[in-house]
Amino acid sequence: MDDREESLLDSLKAHGYRLTKPRQAVIRALATAVKPMTVADIHAEGRRYCAELGLVTVYRTVEMLLALGQLHIVHLDAERHGYALASPGHVHHLVCSRCRRIIEVTGCTLDGFLDDLAERTGYRITGHRLEIAGICPECRAKFES
Amino acid sequence: MDDREESLLDSLKAHGYRLTKPRQAVIRALATAVKPMTVADIHAEGRRYCAELGLVTVYRTVEMLLALGQLHIVHLDAERHGYALASPGHVHHLVCSRCRRIIEVTGCTLDGFLDDLAERTGYRITGHRLEIAGICPECRAKFES
DNA sequence: AATCTAACTGAAAAATTTTTTCACTAACCC
């Protein structure tokens, strides 16, 4: 079990949730993923750790982790989205358009821009979502010759 | 008919699409909207302009406008999304969390950050999605006393 | 203006995705 997985389990406990086997399976599926996971992905992968894992529990656990801020939605193509674990605090994600390999991005530099924007528009800015698309080094090596 | 609506119709023609009444109804619904529109929103609003407008045509027209780059997906809360017309070129959207009033944002300043990111990660950066949430001036006046 | 024809349409059906319900199970506190 890696650090992230362990800290997630701690976080559940701290919020009064029970550490059930199905939940642990969902968390392990997410913790070992290298790409954004759809609900179906999580279900399929999670069954490796808990054979009876139901789809409903995947939905419920995802919702719980989102509420705890531990999971981020990552938008894939036009309509589909997946989920990726995220470190606490302000992070974004960079996803390979070819293989979906995902990495977390810290050090967002949007503050100045958003301050300006607030002044120009009169909106009070309360948050933002940034997702970055690219081609990972492995895919560049394979496909950009 | 406003400029944006007219240029959209021109764009359709230029791409060899027919200017049918149902399509015009969808486009007008989008052109007059002040918030991101879901498929159901577009359908309901579009029927004001074409009473027989079918839901299927809304789906098809939305897909078409997305492919033409004239329409952007805007993610609302966790799972839902809507559509908003977007000017050609690189723009983002700022949405009021309370009333959903949406405005287009130009002058994205992410280039330097993304260049750095490319260098740090080895990814070739190919695009990004930025959505900004806030409270519009009207809602601030009403609810922030 | 009448005619032609393929692009386009809406309704219905089918497929897919998500939520609700409910009787049963197991995690955790004692």
Add this chain to the structure above:
DNA sequence: GGGTTAGTGAAAAAATTTTTCAGTTAGATT
């Protein structure tokens, strides 16, 4: 170990999206 109650999976229901298809209409051609 035993009790309690949050949590579970299966099934049903609801909601959303896609496919199919016979009929319609926009726009080109006379």
